[in-house]
Amino acid sequence: MDEKKPVPKxxxxxxxxxxxxxxxxxxxxxxxxxxSKEWYSVCDFTVLNGTFGKIAAANGKMLTxxxxxxxxxxxGFAFALSLLPAxxxxxxxxxxxxxxxxxxxxxxxxxxxxxxxLGIPGACGLGMIASYQSTDAGAGMIKAMYNxxxxxxxxxxxxxxxxxxxxxxxxxxxxxxxxxxxxxVTPIILPFGxxxxxxxxxxxxxxxYIKYEHKKNGAKEAA
Amino acid sequence: MAEQEKKKNIIDLFIExxxxxxxxxIRNMMPNVIMAFVIIKALNVTGLLxxxxxxxxxxxxxxxxxxxxxxVLVSSFMSMGGGIGAAAGLLGSNVLSPKDITVLMPxxxxxxxxxxxxxxxxxxxxxxxxYYGIMVGIAVLNALLAMWVMKLLVVMY
Numbered sequence: 402m403d404e405k406k407p408v409p410k411x412x413x414x415x416x417x418x419x420x421x422x423x424x425x426x427x428x429x430x431x432x433x434x435x436x437s438k439e440w441y442s443v444c445d446f447t448v449l450n451g452t453f454g455k456i457a458a459a460n461g462k463m464l465t466x467x468x469x470x471x472x473x474x475x476x477g478f479a480f481a482l483s484l485l486p487a488x489x490x491x492x493x494x495x496x497x498x499x500x501x502x503x504x505x506x507x508x509x510x511x512x513x514x515x516x517x518x519l520g521i522p523g524a525c526g527l528g529m530i531a532s533y534q535s536t537d538a539g540a541g542m543i544k545a546m547y548n549x550x551x552x553x554x555x556x557x558x559x560x561x562x563x564x565x566x567x568x569x570x571x572x573x574x575x576x577x578x579x580x581x582x583x584x585x586v587t588p589i590i591l592p593f594g595x596x597x598x599x600x601x602x603x604x605x606x607x608x609x610y611i612k613y614e615h616k617k618n619g620a621k622e623a624a
Numbered sequence: 625m626a627e628q629e630k631k632k633n634i635i636d637l638f639i640e641x642x643x644x645x646x647x648x649x650i651r652n653m654m655p656n657v658i659m660a661f662v663i664i665k666a667l668n669v670t671g672l673l674x675x676x677x678x679x680x681x682x683x684x685x686x687x688x689x690x691x692x693x694x695x696v697l698v699s700s701f702m703s704m705g706g707g708i709g710a711a712a713g714l715l716g717s718n719v720l721s722p723k724d725i726t727v728l729m730p731x732x733x734x735x736x737x738x739x740x741x742x743x744x745x746x747x748x749x750x751x752x753x754x755y756y757g758i759m760v761g762i763a764v765l766n767a768l769l770a771m772w773v774m775k776l777l778v779v780m781y
Binding site: 471491547568600 | 634637645646649650653654656658660662664665668709711712713716722723726729732733734735737738741746747748749752758759765767770773777778781
């Protein structure tokens with residue numbers, strides 16, 4: 402993740418297949434098709450991720466290659482190895498969706514919502530999407546937009562708060578998080594959606610705090 | 625965002641993504657998981673995990689979690705991968721259940737890697753440092769509230 406300081410560009414046209422890619426990604430990782438026995442369960446991450454083969458243990462139990470009862474660095478290694486396929490597969494799918502412009506489609510859909518939801522200009526959509534992929538890219542774009550006068554000091558702080566909690570959301574959740582996808586007792590989309598919602602919630606707390614601070618300072622100056 | 629240089633087809637994109645996944649898995653996830661497993665082993669051998677567990681039991685009980693779950697939150701604060709590693713380690717030693725892991729999942733990210741992100745996010749964006757404290761506070765609050773909502777969702781599900 403090398404740090405770039407991209408300058409927000411004019412909005413490019415979003416192709417129809419970018420919306421399809423975005424919709425596919427949401428369904429694919431949502432887990433709603435995971436338990437289906439029909440052919441369309443092919444559109445599900447956990448279904449295609451599959452399972453490891455089982456090995457019969459002496460006591461008749463079936464175990465994966467990780468075995469049972471391990472601990473310490475050795476068990477950590479075996480466990481990490483068992484997580485690797487999910488991480489590789491998840492990032493492969495994310496890369497395809499990204500390559501087809503799925504995130505650009507998300508940006509286009511998000512931009513008009515930014516003013517009402519966060520009190521920041523719609524132009525921040527690009528930086529927001531960038532921050533889902535890379536903490537460094539997202540933060541670099543906040544700085545670039547501030548330097549160019551697209552956002553003011555307060556908007557910069559609110560936008561930074563939005564990114565700060567759960568930063569690099571997509572990259573992080575679908576890499577390290579993929580490791581525990583098979584353990585989750587709910588569809589994958591629930592914890593992910595919750596993270597997304599609370600990012601907005603936290604940024605709005607910051608927005609309220611800044612408002613309160615201005616009011617306090619205003620009162621001080623008046624006195 | 626990566627400029628779309630030459631048009632890559634879906635197969636190219638998939639393979640490229642696999643390589644990224646391999647790199648992240650080997651270079652980021654595995655070291656974090658191994659570290660977390662070693663720390664949990666050390667805490668186990670010294671008996672500290674039990675002590676931590678009983679000290680934090682009343683607090684973590686607010687989310688219906690065993691006291692040991694605090695190690696997941698503390699590790700997350702340092703790095704998201706560490707938090708996942710700690711969760712996996714405690715799952716492996718049957719301290720945490722899959723339900724507990726699900727409840728912890730949003731928190732691992734919402735308050736994840738905050739120590740690093742003070743520099744990488746807030747520092748890079750040149751946020752006024754007087755806000756650092758409150759921003760960390762909000763991120764942790766996000767995590768704690770999200771665990772309650774997640775708990776509710778787990779119960780409903």
